[in-house]
Amino acid sequence: MKLQSKDMHLDNAITELNKLIRYFKNYRETGFSKAIVEAKEIAIEMSINPIFPQKRLIERKRRGIEDKDLKSYCHRLEKALKFEERSDIDVEELYTELKLFETLETNEFSNPIDVLKFLKELDYFLNASIAYRILLTIPITVASAEKNFSKLKFVKFYLCSTMTQE
Incomplete structure (x- = not known):
């Protein structure tokens, strides 16, 4: 939402996008394996067998x-x-x-x-x-498409709130 704000400046947007890219690069390298370890720990705590599907051909x-x-x-x-x-x-x-x-x-x-x-x-x-x-x-x-429908709900809400009853 921050990148979509009306007062967002290009240099700030570039900085925010670079932060996002760094986050995803880091997640790709270490985040997924950490998430699997945490999921296994939670499954064990809940007495669920921590079996995850393996890669398929x-x-x-x-x-x-x-x-x-x-x-x-x-x-x-x-x-x-x-x-x-x-x-x-x-x-x-x-x-x-x-x-x-x-x-x-x-x-x-x-x-x-x-x-x-x-x-x-x-x-x-x-x-x-x-x-x-x-x-x-x-x-x-x-x-x-989902984003457009979300914006459509905002427009609909605005139009309904501006209608007056006589």
Whole structure:
């Protein structure tokens, strides 16, 4: 909220953003492991078995999808990306790339960013690479929409409070 205030100056905003970046870099290096340790301690205190899911192979995630469903998902993605009868991906190529990717002996991936990096290194999974880039931008889009709805509530409250009864 501080960065969104009307009287925020650019130099102060830059300082605040740099602090935020330092915080996240520090959290990435040490914060997550500290949070896991604390969560395990709390679980033990509550007499709960502190078992956390381990990293999964991307192949295991993909293996549960049947071919017809995969093809359907590819078609839905192409339709969502269509603009003036043109799409950013080709359905048949994406389907083939995903089937081929399934057969590769891949390393363990802990998140979609690792998959995207791997796909870019191979340089021949163009459609799958586009799909993963879109996957990685979805949370930003959702957060933006939630912020707009939050602002809409403020406007609605203001309008209701300014109405007078006669």
